[in-house]
Amino acid sequence: MEKILRVTRAHAFDYPIVWAEDFNSLSDHMADLHLSCTKICVVTDSHVEKLYAESLLSALPGDIQADLFVFPAGEEQKNLDTVNELYHFLIEKRYSRKDILVALGGGVVGDLAGYAAATYLRGIDFIQIPTTLLAQVDSSVGGKTGVDFRQFKNMIGAFHQPRIVYMNMSTLSTLDDTLFSCGMGEVLKTGLIRNGSLYRWLDQRRSDVLNRRPEALAYMIRECCKVKSGVVERDPMEQGERAILNLGHTIGHAVEKLKDFSMLHGHCVGVGIVGAAWLSVQRGLLDQRDLAWIEEMNSAYGLPNRVEGLSAEKVLEATKSDKKAAGGRIRFILLNAVGNAFIDDTVTNEELLAAIHYIDDSEQKNV
Numbered sequence: 001m002e003k004i005l006r007v008t009r010a011h012a013f014d015y016p017i018v019w020a021e022d023f024n025s026l027s028d029h030m031a032d033l034h035l036s037c038t039k040i041c042v043v044t045d046s047h048v049e050k051l052y053a054e055s056l057l058s059a060l061p062g063d064i065q066a067d068l069f070v071f072p073a074g075e076e077q078k079n080l081d082t083v084n085e086l087y088h089f090l091i092e093k094r095y096s097r098k099d100i101l102v103a104l105g106g107g108v109v110g111d112l113a114g115y116a117a118a119t120y121l122r123g124i125d126f127i128q129i130p131t132t133l134l135a136q137v138d139s140s141v142g143g144k145t146g147v148d149f150r151q152f153k154n155m156i157g158a159f160h161q162p163r164i165v166y167m168n169m170s171t172l173s174t175l176d177d178t179l180f181s182c183g184m185g186e187v188l189k190t191g192l193i194r195n196g197s198l199y200r201w202l203d204q205r206r207s208d209v210l211n212r213r214p215e216a217l218a219y220m221i222r223e224c225c226k227v228k229s230g231v232v233e234r235d236p237m238e239q240g241e242r243a244i245l246n247l248g249h250t251i252g253h254a255v256e257k258l259k260d261f262s263m264l265h266g267h268c269v270g271v272g273i274v275g276a277a278w279l280s281v282q283r284g285l286l287d288q289r290d291l292a293w294i295e296e297m298n299s300a301y302g303l304p305n306r307v308e309g310l311s312a313e314k315v316l317e318a319t320k321s322d323k324k325a326a327g328g329r330i331r332f333i334l335l336n337a338v339g340n341a342f343i344d345d346t347v348t349n350e351e352l353l354a355a356i357h358y359i360d361d362s363e364q365k366n367v
Contacts, residue, residue, distance in 0.1 A: 005222065007141065007229040009236055013161040017141060017225055019218060023052075023059035023168055026129075030061060033163050035125065037099045039065045041090060043113035044104040045073040048131055051174055056104055056129065067093055071112075075261040078108045078147050080156065086116045100125045100163075106132035106179075107139035107265070111154070114145030118160035128162040131171040133183025134266055137190065137224035138245075140165050142232040151257050152321060159237055172217060178264065180212075181302030185248075185266025188297060189273060190224045193244045194231070196339020198223045199297075206300055244341045247333040248272030251356060254318035258310050270303030275355040279347070280335040282354070290338055306361035315356045316349060 002025060008014045018029055040060055044053055049070045060066050069089050071082050103113035103126060110128050117126035130140035146157020172180070191199030198220070202209065208216035228245065235242040252272030256263060277294045280286040295305045319330055332347040 003218070003222065005225055005229060007161075007165075007232060009233050012236065013143070015162055015164050017165040017167070017229070019167050019169060019222065021168070021170055023056050023166075026056075026059045026166055027061050029164055029166060030127075035098075035100060035163075037064060037125070039067065039093065039095055039099040040102055041067045041069055041093070041095060041099070042102045042104055043069045043071075043086065043109060043116070045077070045106075045109055046070055047073040048105040048109065052104060052131060052168075052171060056102075060102075073108075075108055075148070075265075078112050080147055080149070082112060083116050083119075083147060086112075087120060090116075090120055095120070095124070097121045097124055100127065102127045102129060103140075103162075104129045104131065106130065106135045110135055110140050111144075111146055111157070114143075114160055114162070115147055115157055118145050118158035123160065125163050126160070128165040130165070130167060132175060133172060133180055133221075134186050135183075136167050136172075136221050137183060138186040138228065140167075141225055141228050142242075142245075143236065148261075151260070153253050153256060153261075161236075167221070169214065169218060169221075172212060177302065182264040182266030184209075184301040185269040185273075185303050187220060187224055188294075188301065188303070189245075189247050189269060190227050192273065192294070192335060192338055193247050193333070193341035194227045194339065195223060196337070198227075199338050202301075203293075203297060210301070240343075243331050243343050244333055246331075247335070247341050248274075248276055250319050250330055250332055251275045251315065251352075251359070254315045255307055255310065257318050258314060259307075263307070267304055268307075270298045271305065271307050271359050274298065274305045275359045276333060277335060278358045279332075279351055279355040282351070283334065285334060285336050290335075293338070306359050308361035310360070312353060312356040312360055316353050319352065 003019045005017045057066050069086055071077050101113050101117045103110040117124050128140040130136045143159045143161035145160050146154040149155040205216055231242050248269040252268035256268040277291045281288055281291050298305050329345045332344050333341050334344050335341050
């Protein structure tokens, strides 16, 4: 059954998140937006194109010109070169400020298409149609868009809210286990920061989630979107509370960068969460049993607790170039309890280095 959640901030944005079983109702929801576009450009990657481009195009309004822009799949394509190619495509096709982009795919597609929409002709509308678990629970909601710059993740970007987020839940059936576990990194993070009940539910309903029972996935994704939409409504530009969504990301992004993006984002976040949880234990905020639980939950959902082949000192240095660093200080996210995260800017280099050593697999083997 179709369900809808609204993301709203007075005088700034108001858009629905729609959960459906297919693309059939997309055209009706677009009609509700009262768009004045004459052209729609569907942006996707070479992997998703083969799976869903044809069925999506057939579900779009028949009286509007639809074009398809496809770029090679992979994080390494999320850069300004690909954006420039998309700009050129839109200019050649004479897209105006009234026309619209549709992001069909995972986080790479959504971030890149959203950034292009934010900057083409100083901003045009776009629609998010996320096809991966990670994109459905995290990147498609909230209006963060951007691309990587050299080895710096999401260093160039803009806040640009979509007009609608439309989730075809059936797309999760074609997701391989590795990408599914990648999405679970953001799901577990969401429970840890603001929804302890969800985290406990994930513990109790492991079999249903891992076997991808539709009702279990629908509940899990909606709970994640409720948390994120609430945070985004209160702090759309990440001036305060929204930073809690970055639990595990300070270390995670550094690992991702040093692994040259060969390690999936959600897996890097999982490792980063363990580092943050360990540091929370050292500060007397969490119990050792909580850390053990967090590590066990990571393992249950296919997420790593350790990383190997990296220098702890280089990981520490990479955290300094993270875009979330402010005034030379790292805004680090710690845990008071499962379901209660907070922002801390007093974490020292020594503490952060110790946390990185804790998640170093080679060091654990030598203990």
